[in-house]
Amino acid sequence: MTTVPEAVFDIAVIGAGMAGASIASALSSTHRVLLLEQEDQPGYHATGRSAAVFTAIYGNETVRALSRASREFLAAPPEGFADHALTSPLGNMFVARADQLGRLEAFFARPDIAPLTTWLDASATRRLCPLLAEPYVAASVYEPGALAIDVDALHQGYLRAFRRNGGALVTRSGLEGLDHDEGRWILRTATGAFASAVVVNAAGAWADNVAAMAGSRTGYVKPFRRTAVLVDPPADMEIARWPFVMDIDEDFYFKPDAGALLLSPADETACEPCDAQPDEWDIAVAVDRVCTATTLQVRRIRHSWAGLRTFSRDRLPIAGPDLDLPGFYWLAGQGGYGIQTAPALAQLLAARIRDEDCPEALRAEGIAYADMGTERFHLQPAA
Incomplete structure (x- = not known):
């Protein structure tokens, strides 16, 4: 039986924590974006339980580069993004x-x-x-130079910008099915069915489950x-x-x-x-x-x-296309660094989805598309 979607979007983002909110916000300036969240409110899991610290010396070399690339946004967000500063001195x-x-x-x-x-x-x-x-x-x-981060203000800033751009947030909408049909993805959820040309898997701890539902390889995260x-x-x-x-x-x-x-x-x-x-x-x-x-x-x-x-598997975030599935992208595996690297990762993945060059500010930190995508796992033995 064919599923008839209730609404059609350019991009559907699964998961409304910091990863999902940041990429949905970035993409909503150029696309019609749906943001799906299984809980009653966004940010219930990892985002709402963060240690709320920015440090440019924590994590592996790639994570440190992503953190450095995120600092400017966190220290001086765009006008109107938040009602007060997102960070304060900590050390x-x-x-x-x-x-x-x-x-x-x-x-x-x-x-x-x-x-x-x-x-x-x-x-x-x-x-x-x-x-x-x-x-x-x-x-x-x-x-x-380490900083304390107001995680809620950062998260709400992304969601506010997303809504201002016309994005649609649907909560209590756990994913029940994900199929690719006639060039688009059909997302069956607890609140109905939706369609989109592109899906972004920003489901955090559930990212592997979402990938399995889509028919991708599992075991990435x-x-x-x-x-x-x-x-x-x-x-x-x-x-x-x-x-x-x-x-x-x-x-x-x-x-x-x-x-x-x-x-x-x-x-x-x-x-x-x-x-x-x-x-x-x-x-x-x-x-x-x-x-x-x-x-x-x-x-x-x-x-x-x-x-x-x-x-x-290699302790690096995933921010790129799934090589096995058309129009399916990952934004997952951020480990304990997802809050402080969110601005850079959202900027990187949004540019890749738009088929643009990797942003200069990220390349200046030594960050490349190939380092972040799933292509690297095809060259690695399974764990």
């Missing part, structure tokens, strides 16, 4: 024990990290964050759970100016968060796509690791939560 610090100094030195020596950072000895490190225990910290690499905890700070310390602090081996991180301290064990537990919930063991590990590195004493947990960080 970021990678710390090391004496036995980790070799790894910290190697990190500091990288050519794209050294210009953005300062090497601090133990005393200087503790002056910036007095919570760190004196016997624990040997040195740190400090990034003064996999979600992993990460835990966060809010606790009371020491009563005798003013924490507002403390930086984001991460262990050089990424065994934990903590940062000030609206008068509380946010702790994480930086866990990475493979799981199925779901409404992620924190595990008691991971909560305990977060507290133990941070308390070991600091003088913090945790007497109660204010709040805990978990989110899903979705990685590709």
